Amino acid sequence: MSRRSVVLVLGAILLLSLNLRPAAVSVGPVLDELRAGLDMGPASAGLLTSLPVLSFAIFGALAPSVARRLGPHRVTLLALLAVVVGLSARAAVRQEGAFLALSLLATAGMAMANVLIPSLVRLHFPDRIGLVTGLYTTALAVGLTAAFLLTVPVADALGGWRYGIGVWAVLAAVAAVPWIGLVRRDEALVAPARDIGFGDIARTRLGWAMTLFFGLQSLMAYAVFGWFATLWRDAGFGAGTASALVGIVAAMSIPLSLVLPQAVARPGDRRGVLVAVMACYPIAYLGLLIAPQALAVLWAVVLGAALTTFPIVLTYIGLRTRTAGATAALSGWTQSTGYLLAVIGPFGIGVAHEATDGWTVPLVGLLVLSVPLFLVGMYVGRPAHIEDEFARRERRIDQSSDAPPPLGTT
Numbered sequence: 143m144s145r146r147s148v149v150l151v152l153g154a155i156l157l158l159s160l161n162l163r164p165a166a167v168s169v170g171p172v173l174d175e176l177r178a179g180l181d182m183g184p185a186s187a188g189l190l191t192s193l194p195v196l197s198f199a200i201f202g203a204l205a206p207s208v209a210r211r212l213g214p215h216r217v218t219l220l221a222l223l224a225v226v227v228g229l230s231a232r233a234a235v236r237q238e239g240a241f242l243a244l245s246l247l248a249t250a251g252m253a254m255a256n257v258l259i260p261s262l263v264r265l266h267f268p269d270r271i272g273l274v275t276g277l278y279t280t281a282l283a284v285g286l287t288a289a290f291l292l293t294v295p296v297a298d299a300l301g302g303w304r305y306g307i308g309v310w311a312v313l314a315a316v317a318a319v320p321w322i323g324l325v326r327r328d329e330a331l332v333a334p335a336r337d338i339g340f341g342d343i344a345r346t347r348l349g350w351a352m353t354l355f356f357g358l359q360s361l362m363a364y365a366v367f368g369w370f371a372t373l374w375r376d377a378g379f380g381a382g383t384a385s386a387l388v389g390i391v392a393a394m395s396i397p398l399s400l401v402l403p404q405a406v407a408r409p410g411d412r413r414g415v416l417v418a419v420m421a422c423y424p425i426a427y428l429g430l431l432i433a434p435q436a437l438a439v440l441w442a443v444v445l446g447a448a449l450t451t452f453p454i455v456l457t458y459i460g461l462r463t464r465t466a467g468a469t470a471a472l473s474g475w476t477q478s479t480g481y482l483l484a485v486i487g488p489f490g491i492g493v494a495h496e497a498t499d500g501w502t503v504p505l506v507g508l509l510v511l512s513v514p515l516f517l518v519g520m521y522v523g524r525p526a527h528i529e530d531e532f533a534r535r536e537r538r539i540d541q542s543s544d545a546p547p548p549l550g551t552t
Contacts, residue, residue, distance in 0.1 A: 164285055203475075215326075219318060229314060260472075289310065338465070373430070388442075402453055410525070419454065427505050
């Protein structure tokens with residue numbers, strides 16, 4: 143690509159990344175005001191907070207096949223336009239049902255773009271997967287942190303929660319602009335005669351290992367962001383300090399997301415980097431069991447480092463495939479099925495906390511889950527490609543079908 147094309151594509155990917163979380167998390171900081179304004183009951187509020195996970199599971203699974211038919215750039219543009227329409231329109235509606243439907247539209251667009259972005263990195267930057275993944279996951283972390291920190295100030299400054307959640311539509315509209323110029327690139331793409339599809343990934347060990355790896359790390363992330371502010375409040379901190387500690391957890395991903403993908407993308411077996419990151423999980427959980435208040439800042443920093451397993455697994459999606467189509471299929475499979483597993487995290491932590499009226503059992507549960515996370519991480523961290531595993535499987539099937547029938551059969 144020319145330098146101009148590199149700047150255009152990279153800028154488009156980074157702007158897209160900034161918009162992959164605000165649609166999901168911007169309602170949280172103003173949820174009480176939103177519920178009062180729409181007269182929303184607890185069941186609808188629970189559905190609203192579950193929409194991102196449902197969208198990842200449903201629409202994320204559809205993204206690879208739609209991209210094969212329409213082209214990844216067109217689908218990405220349509221996804222961003224869905225975010226723009228969903229975020230802007232839901233800020234204006236007065237009916238609870240319409241608000242939920244438009245929230246679904248926005249999170250559906252977010253989910254489809256989220257699945258396609260690793261394949262876009264593979265397509266445009268096949269030799270710089272680690273660098274570009276580091277850049278876009280850093281932008282994603284910035285968007286996530288900004289949505290947490292700025293929604294309430296914007297709402298207060300402009301006059302209400304509708305402005306706080308609606309302002310993110312402006313950012314999505316800006317992000318859509320460069321993709322208008324990129325849609326023509328779909329016409330030049332030549333589909334391979336036989337590419338790996340969504341169903342093919344489901345028949346590979348590496349595909350299932352990626353699901354478990356992505357799902358377990360997402361489970362822990364949802365548990366942390368959903369409940370650890372309450373954990374620190376129960377440990378004796380005020381609401382502001384507890385939120386600030388969660389903010390430290392989130393902020394740790396900004397610098398580390400830039401470094402770690404490049405580290406694991408270097409040639410050779412780089413599982414040592416993954417070991418160092420995943421070891422932070424049991425250290426943080428044990429620390430919170432022993433001294434949740436005295437060393438709270440230290441455990442927040444360590445836990446934030448552990449949660450940067452997320453950009454590593456996104457890097458592996460690109461590294462474990464050879465083509466953009468296979469990357470999209472692996473991304474769709476990994477994220478859609480992985481998020482279904484992840485939803486257990488906040489639900490299970492909440493049930494365990496309510497049942498025991500404490501945090502020992504939830505933390506021990508998370509500590510135990512760090513063991514299978516480590517094991518499956520070691521498996522997916524080995525240099526391998528999903529196409530090779532699928533090809534070996536196809537050869538075994540062909541050899542089995544060509545084998546002569548057993549003696550005594552006709």
